[in-house]
Amino acid sequence: MADLNPEIFNLEVTNHELIKLAYDAYLANSRSSHAKTLKRGEVRGGGKKPWKQKGTGRARFGSTRNPIWRHGGVAGGRTGNENFTKNLSRNAKKVAVMQALSIKNTDKSIITIDSLGIKDGKVKEVLATLKKNGVTSENTLIVVPEKDALTLRATNNIDFVKVVRPTFLNVFDIMNADKIVLVKDSEAQLENWLIGKENA
Structure with missing residues (x-):
């Protein structure tokens, strides 16, 4: 398992109110x-x-x-x-995401893998990879660098899995996930989005 960037995954969580605000904003904006x-x-x-x-x-x-x-x-x-829309600034959203990720990392709920092992777009390929890494039937958030057709086909029918790209991470999905799986290269994109110079 790769080391995670402490600037994102090892922050001291001091602003629980911001996390709650971002969580509620996601629900309100989905309404x-x-x-x-x-x-x-x-x-x-x-x-x-x-x-x-x-x-x-x-x-x-x-x-x-x-x-x-x-x-x-x-x-x-x-x-x-x-x-019902609730607005948060871009910076506030990023801070909330980083603090939520830090909470999950403290709970040892984040794992990193090289790939999902998808060759033919089969569900069993993803399930085998998750099982190999100790993930079975928990609510699992998989962060991938790209959502290609094979990945979607292999994961759409797994009811406990949600697949997102790094720039689409949000506090709601993070806090509701029992396990977060970072696929290779997604962490680099996450770093670029949250603490890099480029705007997502």
Whole structure:
């Protein structure tokens, strides 16, 4: 197993709040708005005034679809256009990823391998490589330098495996993984993204 860069994998984790913020931001940004209520103008019916304006002693109403009526519209309900997005700066995301990786490295949950042993794009090839490195049925995050067709074909049907490229790593996937497998060359890309001069 190769030595991991201490600037990324051996940081003193002092900002748990940032990790939590990045975790929540991932969930919020994955959320889509589906719920929608009908306003008074969208509810079927209610076109006729329920009673005349004056002389009945009752409160004046122009429609039976008033929000305070039974079967009326909803005031202040969901529109279906809610924006749940939470923004983090690029630097904050990188710091959060490095601190999350440091937590996993401290827990001895990160391993490095030369390759996934994929020749024909078979699931059994990946499973054999993982088993050889002590990974069986745990939630496993595999970081690869490139997601080629063979890699995707060999891993798509393994329910406990998720494959990502280094620049797509996020706190949510890192913290939910029982094991993180770094394939050769992915660590170099990770270093270039997190502490290198080039922007991802």
